Amino acid sequence: MKSETILRWGVRFYIGVFFLYLFTPLIIMGIATFNDSRFPTVSPWKGATMKWFGVLAEDGAMWDALLTSVIVAIGVLLVAVPIGVCCALFLSTVQGRGKSFLYSLMMSPLLTPGVIVGISTLIFWKGLSVNGGIVLTVIAQTTFIAAYVMLMILARLQRFDRTLEQAAQSLGATPWQTFRRVLLPYLKPAIISAAVIAFLQSFENYNTTLFVKGYDTTLTVYIASKVRTGLTPAVNALGLVMIVATVLLAIVYEVKKRRESRVVKL
C-alpha cells in the first residue's frame, strides 16, 4: 500500500509540473508585454508600462494583416464547410466497394504536411496563371480544413436515427424536404462548431499560408515576420490580445458544447 501512496503523489506532482510547463510560457509572454524594455523579456524587469498597446494600435500593417486574415478565414469557412458537409453526407449514405478508398483520400490532407499542401496548390494554380494571394490562400487552406469539417459532421451523423427520415418520407415529404426539415436541423450544432473550428484553423495557419500568400500578409505571417525582424513588446501586446480573445472564445465554445451534449443525453 505504501508504494501506492508514493505513486499517487508522484502522479499528482507530475500533473502539476505538466500544467506549469503548459502555461508558464504563455504567462511569461503576457507579462513581458508590460515590461518597459525595448526587447520582449521579463528579466531584467525595467518597470511597468502600457505603452506597447498604444504602439500596437498605431501599427497600420498589423491592422491590414488582421483584415486579410479575417477575409481569408471567412472565405475558407464559406467553402470548406459545404464541402465537408457533402463529404460527410456521402460517407454516411453510400455502401460498397471504393468507399474505404475514398475515405482514405478524404483523410489524406490531414496526414500531409502543411507546407506540401501549400506547395502543390501554388504549382497547380501557376499553371492556370493564378498567383499567390488571398484567393489562393483560401483554396490551399480549404484543402485540409474541409477534412476537419468532414470528421466533425460525420461524428454527429453517426448518431442520427435514420428512421426519422423514413417517417418524414412516409408522411409524404420529398427527399429535399426531408433533408431540409429533418437532417439539416439535426446537423445544425455540428455545422456551427465546424464553422468555428474552420475559422480558427484558417486564422492561425502558418505553414500552408506561407507558400500561397503572394504579397498578402495574414496576421500569423505578420507576427512571425515581426519575431524575426523588428521584435518589440508590441508583438507581445498583440499576442496577449489574441490569447485573451481565444481563451474567451474557447470557454464559450466548450461550455456550449457541454450543455449540448447534456441535452442529447437526456
Added chain:
Amino acid sequence: MFKQLAGRFGGGLAAGIIAMIAVWLLGMVILPQLLMVDYSFRPNLLPAELGGPKDTYSLINYETLFNNSIHLSIFFKTIWSSVLVTLLTLVVSYPLAYYLAKVATPRQAALCILLLIIPFWINEILRTFSWYIILAYKGPLNALLLALGMIDRPVRFLSGDGGVMIGMVYAYILFMIFPLYNAIESLDINQIKAARNLGAGWIRTHYRVIIPHAKPGIATGCIMTFMLAAGSYAVPALLGSPGSRWFTQIIYNWFFEGGNWNQGAAYAFLLLILCIGFIALIMKVFKVGLGDIAK
C-alpha cells in the same frame, strides 16, 4: 453509389454533393499533388523553353539532394530530430493520458481537459514565440539557472536543435495526448483490476494490458506528431538559427530565394514520401489500419 445518394437526398441534391466532392478531391487534393510530382521530374526552364527539346523528364532534381552534403545532412537530421520529438512527446504524454483516462474523477478529468484545450486554441506562432522569450540568451530561463547557481554563464539555447525540439514538443503535445487518452479511456477498468489481482505489478500491467490496448492511439499520436514535426516551418524558423535549419526551410528557399520551383517540388515530394513511409511503418509496427487512425 449515386443511386444510394439519390435515394436518400433526391437527384438534384445528390448531384450537388457529388460535384462538391469532385471539385475538392480532384481540384484541391489529387491534381495539385500529381502536378507537384510532375514538376519535380522536369528541369527548371525559362518560360520560352517550356515544351521545347530541353523539357524532358529526368531525375536531376533528386540528384541535387544526394550531391549536396549539407542538404542531405539536414534531411537526415530532420528525420532523426522528428523521431526524437515524437518519442519525447509520447513519453511525456503517456502518464498524463493514463491519469486523465483512468485515475482522475470525471470532474478532475473534465477540468484538466479544458485546461489542455486552452493552449491548443492559441496560435502555434504565439506558443512558439513564448519559448523564444524564455530561451533567449538574456531570458528568464538563463536568469533563473544563474540565480540558482546551476550554470556559470548563460547558455545559448537558441543556437542549436535543442531549442527547436523543445518548442516542437510543446507545440504538438496535444496531438499525442488526445489520441492516447481516447484509446486508454475505452479500456475496461476491470481488466486493469484483474491484472492487479492476478499479481501483475504496475509496470507489467501497463506493458501487457494497457499499452497493447492503447496501440491505435499511440500509432495515431506518433503519426500526427511526426508529420507535424517533420513538416514544421514555424518552429525552426522562430527558435532555430542558421546552423540548425530544418528541411522545410531548404524547400522554402528553393521556392522563394533560389527561384527553382522544380527543385523545390522534388524536395517537397521527398518530404511527402518520408511522411508516407513513416505512416506505413507505424501502421505495420502497431498493426493498425487507416480506419483506426481517423478515430
